[in-house]
Amino acid sequence: MELAHTDNQIILMGDFNIDMLQESRRRCDWLNFLNSYNIKQNVFEPTRITPTTSTCLDGVYTKVDCQASTNVIHYHVSDHAAQKITFGTDCKKQHVHRRIFSHENREKLKKFLAEQDWTPVYNISREDVDLQFNTFLELYQNNLNRACPLVRITKESKHLKNLTTDPTIKELKNRLDILLLLSQKDSAFKKEYSEIKKQYDSALIQQKKAKFEKIIEDSDNKNKAIWTVINSLKNNAKSNFFHPMIGVQM
Structure with missing residues (x-):
């Protein structure tokens, strides 16, 4: 933590495997450690929800000079939710x-x-x-x-782009958001959540497939475009992110 002793901005993000919603010795030690470097916690709601548990294992911790706000986003492609952090500063286009x-x-x-x-x-x-x-x-x-x-x-941003721009996918995600909350209160909704989740996953695969096929179709260099798609999927696989299969006509 040498950087913490300087004026550098610090952002810590990831799965720290410490439930910040439950009092424990590990949670107390972790918060004391962060406080000693003036690093503050930003996520205060569940980030991993299962049929039997609701925990806040994923965190966003910051030591920055500007205002920052976080959101927990349920994309329903993993049992862990995504975290989004927004900084109150002007971001000029590169x-x-x-x-x-x-x-x-x-x-x-x-x-x-x-x-x-x-x-x-x-x-x-x-x-x-x-x-x-x-x-x-x-x-x-x-x-x-x-x-x-x-x-x-x-310069094109490499950040994750919104996966819910398609009206059908957006509607399915909205239904999943509602069913997720209902299933936490009543197990009768879990079966319907599971069925809609399968439709959602299938729709995401088709959207990704169409996107990659269009990239290849519109490219002057087909071979280079194909390898760009392949490397994109390989990088997603390394980060354990959702990576659908794609059919490409060679």
Whole structure:
């Protein structure tokens, strides 16, 4: 905890396996430890709900200079709920400069390179390899900038996107939210919750599948797009997040 002794902002998130809703020695020791570094607790409601238990095992703990608010979100894809933290600060959009290597731009580059006069490179003595290379690189760079200029784009966020934009999925999730609360009071609702949960999972799989297939279909480089999808699923699998199967026509 060396960072805690500095002015750095601190955010701790994860499953700490300590129920913050029940008095215990572990909970007391944990809170004393956090308080000694001026780190405060932000989640005060159940984050893992089962047919027999309701516990707050997942936490968001912060030491920040700005206002922060948290929400517990039940996506019904795990027995653990998600936690969302929002900071009261202006978040400016990030921009980056990238080259667009579309099929049209690649063809332009081939054409420009074929028409390029490379005589300046050959006129340099073979003994001066560095000058030859720098001259070649300069000519190549000029053609690259003509065919595939750097374009300023908004950097895409890698945060989890909302999975409930589809009306059907949104309706199913709303029903699950209600049934989850009812099933905690009356076990008669557990069967209906389980049935709706299966429909919800199936709808999420179909939505993910359609999304990935569209990414591949709209891409100029199909192979690269396919590997992007595969790596995305592999990364989700490593984090134990929901990762549906996808059918791709090669």
